[in-house]
Amino acid sequence: MLPRGSIRTNLLLGLPALLLAAAIVAVAASWSGDFFAAGNLGNLVNRVLPLSLAALGQAFVLFAGRIDLSVGSVISLSTAILATTSTSLGWAAVPLVLVAGLACGALNAAGVIYLRINPLIMTLASSAIVKGAALILMPTPGGEVDYTFYDAFYGQDLLVGWPLAVILLAFLGAFLLFGFTRFGRRIYALGSDDRAAYANGVDVRRVEWSVFLASGFFAAAAGVAVGIKILSGDPLIGDSFTLDAIAAAVLGGVALQGGRGAVPGVLAGSIALVLIANAFNLLELDPNLQQIAKGLIFVVALMLFMRGGVRRTA
C-alpha cells in the first residue's frame, strides 16, 4: 500500500529502473550460469555501494533543482587522503575523509550562494580544483590503505555484510527524510519552483547549504568505499563517477529540473547501471561498448522522464 501524496508519484518514477534491473538479471542469468554465483552477487553489492552513495548525494542536489559535477573529483581526493593517512591514523582516517568531503560541499555551496555562480559552472570549477588538490597530494596512483580496513569491511562472511548494510541504512534514512519530513519537503519545494518555495517560507540558502554538504559527504563516503576496495589511492579513479551518479539518479526517475523522483528509484537506477556493466563483462563484450551504452541509456532516461511543457506556464 503506497502512502498518499506526491511521494506516491515519485515512487512510481523509480519503477522503470526496477523493471530494467529485473530484465537485465533475467537476461544475464539465462545467458550465463555464473550470474547467481555467490561471488558474483557479493561483487555486485560491492560495486553498487560507491555508485549508489554518490548517486544518493547527487539526488539531494538534484531534488533541489541544482547539480553537482564535482562528485568524481571528491571521490578521487578521498581515496588519496585515505591512502596517505590510513596507516598512521588508523580508523580516524575515515572521519578525516568525510570532513574533507564536507569541505568540498561547502566550497560548492559558498560559490553558489554567496558568489551567485550557476551550480553547473561552480561545481565544474570546484571539480577541477579538487582534482588538482588530489593530484598534488598523490601525483600517481599509489599509497596504501591498511588491509585491516578491507578485512573488516569487505572480508566478513556475514549474511548481510557491511556494504549491503551501509546501502540499506543510507537509503532507508534518506527515504524517510525525503518522503516524510518537513526538511525533505522543503528540498522538493525548492527544486519544484524556486520562487514558489521562497514565497512559501523556504529558507533557500539553508536548503542549498544542506544539499551541497550532503553531496560532498556522500561522495567522500563513496570514496572511502572505493579506497578500501582498491587498497590504495588514485587521483583519477573517481572521474567516471560524476556522470554515472547523475545517470543512475536520472535512470531512477529523478528530474534534472528538480522536484521529482524518490530515493528508492535512485537505488534502482544504481543497481541497473551496475548490472549493465556486469552483464557486459559476463557476456564478454568489448568494455568500450559499455561507455556508449551508458551514454545512450542516459539520453533515453532523460527523454523518458522529461515532463511536457506544463512547467511554469506564465
Next chain:
Amino acid sequence: MAMLASPLPSDGAAPARLAVSGVSKSFGSNLVLRDVSFSVRAGEVVSLVGENGAGKSTLMHVCAGTFPPDGGTLTLDGAAYRPASPQAARTAGVALALQETAILPDLTVAENLLFGAEPRGLLGLIDQRRLHRDAETVLAGLGFALRSDRLGADLSAAERQMLEIAKAIRLAPRLLILDEPTASLSSHETELVLKAMARLTAAGGSVIFISHRLDEVMEAADHAVVLKDGTLTLDAPRGGFDRDDLIRAMVGRTLTDIFPARPATLADRPVRLALDAAVAPGLKPLTLDVRAGEIVGFAGLEGQGQRPLARALSGIAPFTGGTIAVDGAAVPVRSVSRGIAAGIASIPDDRKHEGLALDLPVRMNVSLFALSARSRWGWLRQNLERTFAEEARRRFAIRSTGIEQPVRQLSGGNQQKVVFARWLAETPKVLVLYEPTKGVDVGAKTEIYRLVGELSAQGVAVVLISADMLELIGLSDRIHVLFEGAVTGTLERADFSEEAIMRLAAGPEGAAVHAA
C-alpha cells in the same frame, strides 16, 4: 499629517485593523506609491481598485512584508507594524494570496495547502494520510471542489487560484489580502470566494481585495479605495460611490474622453478578415468575419483560448486547420513573415520578449520592418532610417530624449508605442492586438486608443483580444466571448456591459446560474 492619519477611527472605538499612512515607494527613479493613506477596520472588506500599473500590487506587497515602504508608517490593531518578510507578516496575522504564483507544481494540493504545517506522527515524521484528510476538511469547509491528491502542475489557472486563496484563509488571518482573486474564476467560483470572504469578516477578520471587476466591487466592498498613478484618488464607504465614481477615480476622466467615437454602422463595409472553421491547439473551430474599419473584441476569463488565437493570427503558432482569408483571398498564415506579407500586423502582448530589442535605440527598434523596404541591395540607408524614425516618433508621440535613446529606458507606455510604430510602418489590412495596453499608463493608453481609432477609420480591420473590460467595451464594435476555446456568445455594441460579458464568460453553467 501624522495626527490626521492616526490609526484611531473617528468614533474612537478601536484602532483600525490596518492603518496605512503616508506610504511612498519607488523602484529606481520610478515613483510607484505617493503618500498613500487609508485604513481597514476589523470585520471589513476593502476593495482596492485601479488600472494596471497604478501601484495596487506594490501597495499590497508593502502591507504583506515583501518589501518595506520608502516612507510612511503602518499599524496593525494599533501597534507599529513593520514586517521584515512575508513570513513575519504572516506571523503577525497578515496573509497575502497572490495570483497563483506560489503553488508548488510537484506537490499535491494537500501538501501545498499545509506546506510548513504538516501534521506529524510517529518519530516526528509527516503523517501523509492525516495531511490529506485535514486538507480535505479545509477545502470542503470552503466549498471548493479540489481533490486533495492532485499535483499542483495539473491544476488549471482557476484551481491554482482557489488553492492559493484556501492557503491564505486556512491561516485564519487577521487581515487577508487577495490580489485579483477572481481574474480566472467562473461566476460560481467567484461566489464561493466572496462567501469565504464574508465568513472571514463575520468572524472578525478583515479583507483587502484587488479587483478589476467593478460589479464585484459594488457587491462585496464595505469600503472602496482607488489608486491612480500611485496616488489615492477615492476612499469611500459603501453607498458613497457608484460605478462611474470608480471609473473616474481610476482613469482621471470620463470614458468618452478616452475612447474614440465609433461609427453607427459598419454593415455596408466589405469583409476584410474571414476565418472559416479555423482551429489551433486550445482553440475550437472558429468562424468569424471582421469588416474593414471594424474593431472586434475578444473577451473571456484568463486562459480560454485568447493566447492561441492571438498567436495563430500572427503566425507565431499558426492555425492547424480551416481557412483564413484577407479581402476574399485565402492566405495561409504559416509564419510571422507570411502574415506580414498578407497584410496582418500583430502586436504581441509580451513586448519585452517578443517585441523589442531593449538595449537598442528607438531608431533601430522602430525601423526594423521598414528597413527592408528601404534598403538598397541589402545596404541600410542611414539617412532614410533616421528620417523614418524621427517621423515615427512624432506620429506615435513616443516620449524619449531622441531616437538614439535605448528602449529599456522608456516607460511601459512608450515602449508599447515603439512596438506600434514598428508594426505600423506600412498601414496593414488587419491589425491584431493582444493585451495592447498591459502595464501602460492612462496617458499612453489614450494615445494608443486614438491610434487604433485612426487606423480603423482608414479601413483597417482590428481584432482586439483583451482582459481589460473597459477597453473592450470602449473600443469594440462587437465583442465575442471565449470559453474553453470556443465563442460562447457575441454582443453588439448596444448590449455591451460588464455583466453581460461576465455571464457569457462563465460558460454554459454561468449563464444558467444567472438566468435562474
